[in-house]
Amino acid sequence: MHGRPRKPLKPEDAAASAAKAEKLRVLQSQFLHNHHNHIYSKEAVELSTKLLETNPELYTAWNYRKLAVQHKLTENDSDPDSLKSILDEELRVVESALRQNFKSYGAWHHRKWILSKGHSSIDNELRLLDKFQKADSRNFHAWNYRRFVAASMNRSEEDELKYTEDMICNNFSNYSAWHNRSLLLSNLLKRKVEGFVSKEKVLPDEYEFVHQAIFTDPDDQSGWFYHLWLLDQTVRVDSPQLVSSWPTPGSDLILLGDRCLDGCASSPFTRFHLDSRTFPLVLYFNQAVEGVNSSTITVDSELNTNKDLVWKPLSSCNSKAAQVWVTQLNLPDGNTHSSKVFPVEDSSPISSLYQLSIKNDNELTDFEWRAATIAKEIDHFRELLSLINCKIGKLTLARLLMAHDAMMCPPANKISHSEEVLELYNDLMRLDPTHVQYYKDQHSLVLLQQVTSNWESLLSRCFHYSNSPSNRGSPMCLQLKNLSLSRLGSFDKLLWVQMLDLSHNELRSIEGLEALQLLSCLNLSNNILGSFTALEPIRQLKSLRALNISYNEIGAHSIDTTKYLCSSPLSHSVGSEWNHGQTVIDDDIKSYWEAYFILKGLNLTQFDIVGNAIVNEKFKSFLIKVLPGLKWLDGEQLH
Amino acid sequence: MGELAADKHVKYIISVEKKKDSFESVVMEHLRLNGAYWGLTTLDILGKLDAVDEEDVISWILKCQDESGGFAGNIGHDPHVLYTLSAVQVLALFDKVDILDADKRLDKINVDKAVEYIVSCKNLDGGFGCTPGGESHAGQIFCCVGALAIAGALHHVDKDLLGWWLCERQVKSGGLNGRPEKLPDVGIFSQPNLMMEHSCRVHWINKDKLVKFILDCQDMENGGISDRPDDAVDVFHTYFGVAGLSLLEYPGLKPIDPAYALPVDVVNRIFFSKK
Numbered sequence: 001m002h003g004r005p006r007k008p009l010k011p012e013d014a015a016a017s018a019a020k021a022e023k024l025r026v027l028q029s030q031f032l033h034n035h036h037n038h039i040y041s042k043e044a045v046e047l048s049t050k051l052l053e054t055n056p057e058l059y060t061a062w063n064y065r066k067l068a069v070q071h072k073l074t075e076n077d078s079d080p081d082s083l084k085s086i087l088d089e090e091l092r093v094v095e096s097a098l099r100q101n102f103k104s105y106g107a108w109h110h111r112k113w114i115l116s117k118g119h120s121s122i123d124n125e126l127r128l129l130d131k132f133q134k135a136d137s138r139n140f141h142a143w144n145y146r147r148f149v150a151a152s153m154n155r156s157e158e159d160e161l162k163y164t165e166d167m168i169c170n171n172f173s174n175y176s177a178w179h180n181r182s183l184l185l186s187n188l189l190k191r192k193v194e195g196f197v198s199k200e201k202v203l204p205d206e207y208e209f210v211h212q213a214i215f216t217d218p219d220d221q222s223g224w225f226y227h228l229w230l231l232d233q234t235v236r237v238d239s240p241q242l243v244s245s246w247p248t249p250g251s252d253l254i255l256l257g258d259r260c261l262d263g264c265a266s267s268p269f270t271r272f273h274l275d276s277r278t279f280p281l282v283l284y285f286n287q288a289v290e291g292v293n294s295s296t297i298t299v300d301s302e303l304n305t306n307k308d309l310v311w312k313p314l315s316s317c318n319s320k321a322a323q324v325w326v327t328q329l330n331l332p333d334g335n336t337h338s339s340k341v342f343p344v345e346d347s348s349p350i351s352s353l354y355q356l357s358i359k360n361d362n363e364l365t366d367f368e369w370r371a372a373t374i375a376k377e378i379d380h381f382r383e384l385l386s387l388i389n390c391k392i393g394k395l396t397l398a399r400l401l402m403a404h405d406a407m408m409c410p411p412a413n414k415i416s417h418s419e420e421v422l423e424l425y426n427d428l429m430r431l432d433p434t435h436v437q438y439y440k441d442q443h444s445l446v447l448l449q450q451v452t453s454n455w456e457s458l459l460s461r462c463f464h465y466s467n468s469p470s471n472r473g474s475p476m477c478l479q480l481k482n483l484s485l486s487r488l489g490s491f492d493k494l495l496w497v498q499m500l501d502l503s504h505n506e507l508r509s510i511e512g513l514e515a516l517q518l519l520s521c522l523n524l525s526n527n528i529l530g531s532f533t534a535l536e537p538i539r540q541l542k543s544l545r546a547l548n549i550s551y552n553e554i555g556a557h558s559i560d561t562t563k564y565l566c567s568s569p570l571s572h573s574v575g576s577e578w579n580h581g582q583t584v585i586d587d588d589i590k591s592y593w594e595a596y597f598i599l600k601g602l603n604l605t606q607f608d609i610v611g612n613a614i615v616n617e618k619f620k621s622f623l624i625k626v627l628p629g630l631k632w633l634d635g636e637q638l639h
Numbered sequence: 640m641g642e643l644a645a646d647k648h649v650k651y652i653i654s655v656e657k658k659k660d661s662f663e664s665v666v667m668e669h670l671r672l673n674g675a676y677w678g679l680t681t682l683d684i685l686g687k688l689d690a691v692d693e694e695d696v697i698s699w700i701l702k703c704q705d706e707s708g709g710f711a712g713n714i715g716h717d718p719h720v721l722y723t724l725s726a727v728q729v730l731a732l733f734d735k736v737d738i739l740d741a742d743k744r745l746d747k748i749n750v751d752k753a754v755e756y757i758v759s760c761k762n763l764d765g766g767f768g769c770t771p772g773g774e775s776h777a778g779q780i781f782c783c784v785g786a787l788a789i790a791g792a793l794h795h796v797d798k799d800l801l802g803w804w805l806c807e808r809q810v811k812s813g814g815l816n817g818r819p820e821k822l823p824d825v826g827i828f829s830q831p832n833l834m835m836e837h838s839c840r841v842h843w844i845n846k847d848k849l850v851k852f853i854l855d856c857q858d859m860e861n862g863g864i865s866d867r868p869d870d871a872v873d874v875f876h877t878y879f880g881v882a883g884l885s886l887l888e889y890p891g892l893k894p895i896d897p898a899y900a901l902p903v904d905v906v907n908r909i910f911f912s913k914k
Contacts, residue, residue, distance in 0.1 A: 004871040006858060009661075017662040024665045032715045055666050060717040138821070140774045147772045175819045179774045182763050221807060221819035225764040228800075288794070317794045434813075438806055438843040486842075508842060558894040558903075559886055561841050564788035590911050 027051055031061065040068040049093050056097035056104035065090065066113060087119040095128065102132055108141050112148060122153040137167065138176050147180070157184045157193070165209075172213035178226040189233075199233060200369040206230055207373070211380060218390035227396065234373050235403050237286075244284040244492035246518070247272075255279065255331070268462050268476040269455065269496045272518060275545070278328040280517045281309075284492045288321040301329060314514045314540050324491075324515040367407070374404050391432045398424040402446065418450040440506075441487040451480065452493035475499055477521065491515040502527070503548070509562055514540035521546040525608065528553050532594035533562040539598055546606035550634070555614025560594070588622050595619075599626050606632040641854040643884060644862065645891070648877055649687045651862030652678045655874055656691070669712040672703055676725035677878035683732050683902050684885050684893045693733050700726050701738075731905050754792045757783045765800030777808060777817040788898040802840035813848030814867065824866040825856045825876045825883070846887050853880045 009017065031051055034044040045068050048061045069086060076082040091114055097107040114120065126149070132142040150160050161184045167177040185206070188196040196202055207230055213223030247253040251270045272279055281299065283292065292311045299306050309329075313322030378400045385393040401417035401424075408415075425443040429436045451457055462476040477499035485505040491512050494500075499521040502510075507527040513519075514537035522544060529535065529552040538544060589596050595614075604627050609615055624630060624638065631638055656678065658664065667674070675696065682688045703710045703726065709718030710726040730736045759771045760783060766775025767783035780801070787793050808815040814823025855868045856876070863872030864880035882900065885892040896906045 006865060006869050006871045008861075014661070020662040021665040024662065028665070028668065035717075036715070057666070058669050059712070059719060060669065063717050138818070140768070140776065140818075144768075144770055144773050173820055176774050179762065179764070183772055186763060224807075225804065225819070229763050315794060317791050319792075319794050321794075434809055434811070434845045434848060435806055435843065437845075438803065441843070557888065559888055559897075563896075564793055564898055590907075593911075 024054065028058070031064070035060065035064045038067070038071075040071045044068075049096075052093060052097045052107075053100060056101050056107045059106045062106040062110050065093070065110065084119070087114050087117060090114045091120060098132070102135065102139060103141055105141070108145050111145070115149070115152065122149060122155060125149045125153070133167075137171065137174050140176060143176050143180060147183075157188055158195070160184050161188070168209070168213070172216065173220050173222045175222045175225075178210075178213075178222055182226055182229050200366070203230060203234060203373065207377065214392060215384055218384070218388055218392050224392055228399075231377075231399065231403065234370055235407065240289045241286045242283060243286050244495060246280070246282040246495035248496065267455075267459070268478075268498075269458075271475070273475045273498060273520075274331070275520070275543075277331045279331070280543075281327050281329055282495050282515070282517050283325045284495060284515060285323050285325075288315075288319075288323050289325075290321040292325040299327075299329075314517075316514075316536055324517075326517050371404075371407055374400055374407065378404065389431070391428060394424045394428050394431065398428075398442070398446075402449075416450070416453065418446055418453075421446050422450075437486070440484075444483075444485045444487040445489040447483060447485070448480075448488065448490040451483075452490040458493075475520070477501055481505065481523075488512055498543075509534045510537050513537040517541065517543065519544055523548040524552070525550040525611075526552075530554065530557045531560045531562060532598045533560055535598050536562065539601065542603070544602060545604060547602075547604055548608040549612070550608040551611035554609075554612040556612070563594075588618075588625070592619065592622055595622070596626055599623070602627065603629050605629055608634055610634045641851075641857070641859075643854065643881075643889060643891070644857055644859055645685050645687075647859065647862030648857075648864070648881065649682060649685055649690055649862070651858075651872065652681060652874060652877065653690060654862075669716050670722070671713040672700070672710060672722040672725045672729075673712065674874050675700070676728050677874045679729055679732055680895075680901060681874075681878045681881045683905070684881050684895060686891075686893060688732060696729065697733060697735060697738075700729060728899075728901055731901060731909060734905075734908060736909065750790050754787065754790050754795070757786055757792075758795050761795070765797045765802075765804050774818065775804065777805070777815065780805070785898045785900070798840055802843055806840070806843035809844055809849065813845065813852035815844075815849070822867065823852065825853055825864060825880045841886075850884065850887050850889060853883055856880060 027047060027050065031044075031047055033039075034047065045065070048064055048068070051058055052061050052065075069090060072086050073083065076086070091111065094107050094111045094114070097104060101107070115125070125145075129142055129146050129149070132139055133146075136142075146160075149155070150157075161181065164177045164181040164184065167174055168181070185196070185202070189199060189202065207227075210223045210227045210230065213220065214227060248269060254271045256271060256273045283297070290313075292313070294307050294309050294311070297309075297311065299309060309327045311325050311327045313320060314324040314326060315322040378397065381393055381397045381400060384390070385397065398421045401421050405417055422443060425439045425446065428439045429443075432439070451461070458478065461479050463479055464476060475498040478494070478497050479501045481501050482504045485502070485507060488502075488507065488510060489512065492515075494516055496518065497516050498518045500516065500519060501523040503523045503525040505527050507524065508530060510524070510529075517540075519541050520543050522538070522541070524535075525548045529549060531554055535549070538547065592614075607623065607627065607630055609623070620633065623633065655664075655674070679688065679691065679696070682690055699714075700710070702714050703712070703716075703722065705711060705718040707718055709720070710723040711718050712722045727736065727739070730739065757767070760767045760769070760773065760779070762768060762773075762775045764775050767779045768774050768776060769779045773779070784793070784796060784801075787795060807819070808817070810816060810823050812823055814825065816823050853864065856864050856866070856870075857880070858865065858872045861872070862877075863874075864877040865872045866876050881892065882895050885895040886897065888894075894903045895901065896903050899906050
């Protein structure tokens with residue numbers, strides 16, 4: 001129980017409590033009797049008043065009072081005075097109940113109900129709110145009610161903004177006030193109210209305001225999230241941008257058939273080994289977008305007519321929006337054994353996309369103040385860190401430096417801060433060990449950005465994958481093993497990858513990997529994947545033929561932390577697909593539904609799974625059933 | 640680190656069910672059905688659901704049902720969504736959901752509109768409040784994210800942003816608070832944990848410290864778990880403490896499903912035996 005110390009009840013206290021309880025029980029049962037028999041006499045209503053003043057959580061009593069009020073209103077039809085006194089009485093009861101428990105949902109709701117009858121004045125309500133907010137400035141019921149009153153009584157957002165400023169100046173450790181401020185400001189900016197038309201004019205003062213909170217007490221979290229929101233307002237570009245695509249624009253795409261030897265000197269980034277008659281066109285945006293189809297994207301190609309192209313969003317939840325979209329181009333017959341070169345023009349796939357815009361003029365001028373703001377913030381936080389070695393200082397600086405690098409991309413002279421940022425995250429792991437896993441994940445993301453930042457760095461990690469039992473002439477493998485990666489990212493730079501080695505890392509999930517549509521071989525051995533649901537992205541990798549998940553932790557955990565990330569039968573997005581896909585949900589599928597759901601529909605020829613707790617003879621024979629095309633399981637050839 | 644005094648907690652829960660004389664007990668009579676859900680789910684996680692009389696419980700629950708089909712918090716009170724949920728959950732524990740008139744299913748609910756409403760409660764810090772514009776609160780986040788998970792709509796959640804907000808709920812003592820600059824609370828503790836489970840960010844919370852915090856909140860003499868060490872215990876926090884430990888894979892406990900807040904075998908039983 002909140003705030004009540006744990007101590008055994010003394011016998012005299014227990015007796016007193018029992019006596020009080022008996023009294024209350026009598027009142028409650030009398031009340032229920034009145035309620036069920038629709039008795040709204042003066043005494044009956046007073047009884048409910050007494051009850052609510054003792055126990056405002058008795059929700060049935062608030063229902064009763066509403067019925068009593070409605071009853072009285074129909075009786076005293078058109079007398080405005082008695083109407084006023086009836087509603088005044090309700091307001092008094094609410095206030096009295098709130099004094100007993102100012103967090104009572106039922107009481108606040110009842111007051112809103114009274115107000116909906118057109119009663120009370122804004123001054124009255126604000127006066128009440130002031131009282132409660134003085135008692136507890138974080139009472140979110142009061143804040144919710146304040147928003148309700150302001151909206152229904154047309155109090156201006158600017159006035160409310162001033163109120164949050166007063167509250168914060170009184171005590172900056174008031175997250176509720178900062179939250180309300182961000183809400184109001186965000187509305188004012190969105191509606192471009194006078195005085196709030198340009199972010200460039202509004203944000204600097206806000207930065208200064210929040211600095212006072214953060215720099216005075218860096219350990220107080222109240223200002224952190226507000227600052228993060230300001231940062232987001234500074235760097236965010238509202239319209240979606242195309243970040244990357246495959247085939248890479250401005251190069252020659254070379255398609256190699258299955259009998260081609262790997263003798264050509266072309267780079268792995270523009271060479272694609274086909275094993276079927278189609279190859280994908282992949283678009284990667286900076287945020288989830290909807291509406292990519294053949295009327296919004298025009299592809300000029302000698303292989304297909306544009307209107308035949310069907311674009312699919314790669315989303316795990318059957319959502320219509322996704323960051324990555326893919327379509328398939330078909331090769332004409334007779335082309336699978338030789339190589340063919342296709343020049344890919346610079347902007348050819350993206351000729352008309354109504355909701356996308358390459359940086360327009362507005363955003364180009366905006367760029368100046370955005371870059372200047374980030375630069376100023378970087379200076380501020382460097383200064384803070386020179387005075388106090390604090391976590392929020394380091395974390396914010398790391399985020400600012402990454403934001404700065406992202407804005408400068410592609411930079412005229414490449415000054416990347418990634419080394420400094422990696423150091424900052426290493427510092428944070430020591431400074432704030434409670435959150436070491438969060439910093440590790442961020443560190444992994446920055447490391448991947450660094451590794452994928454240029455072609456030379458990527459090429460230095462490309463090797464021939466000699467362990468593959470398949471024939472020569474296979475594509476090159478990108479090795480990102482042994483990097484202590486706990487998180488994946490930078491997929492926009494990896495769209496060309498066909499063979500990927502992520503072994504010997506610390507991956508728990510492969511979120512985002514579905515973007516790598518060309519993947520045919522994936523090595524995830526020696527990681528810490530805890531369940532099949534963590535592999536959800538591979539369901540979208542239709543080209544995958546060889547998968548290695550040996551030496552992970554599948555089957556070792558009783559709790560599945562990625563169960564709801566994928567569209568499983570337990571989430572209702574694909575409930576019907578699950579039920580109708582099978583005539584019989586047999587015992588095997590029930591025991592191994594996660595494996596079944598992830599692997600069915602994949603065309604694997606090679607699968608390695610040894611070293612996971614789930615593996616036994618029963619599971620292996622289940623796998624062979626689910627993967628009919630499988631030729632190799634754990635290194636053994638199947639017959 | 641201490642240990643989980645499972646037997647003491649079982650005794651505590653049974654005693655709460657029987658002891659209805661104290662003032663606190665009467666004051667909370669209207670939410671007894673919630674209490675039933677908390678107490679009974681805890682017993683199931685501890686593997687001791689048979690410690691109660693199933694017939695007794697079920698017949699009492701059915702007495703709480705109104706002619707509208709909804710359930711009240713206790714006999715004679717008005718029906719309410721909160722208690723209807725608890726009733727269904729308790730019946731699920733006993734595998735007796737079919738005694739209900741099962742016409743109220745997810746397909747009868749306009750899921751899209753529900754998702755829309757939940758998304759309108761999303762805040763700029765990534766969290767969710769109890770109404771549009773309401774401040775982010777771990778308890779609300781639990782409900783909203785759980786609902787989105789059930790509706791297959793987790794893509795609406797900014798997992799990185801919310802994940803960071805939530806992991807920053809873990810304070811030095813290892814416990815979690817419900818909002819910035821508030822005290823840690825076992826009840827709150829479990830809720831962000833549940834949310835993080837949904838989105839594979841749960842490793843951002845330090846598990847060992849959290850387990851220690853919960854174990855420190857136990858009343859080792861009389862059983863039960865409180866919101867923070869040395870406060871009075873109650874069934875609500877006992878439930879969240881034990882459920883939380885289950886999620887943290889504390890040994891000897893039944894695993895719990897983070898979205899439905901019921902043991903995994905109960906949830907699987909419902910889904911895989913649907914016709």
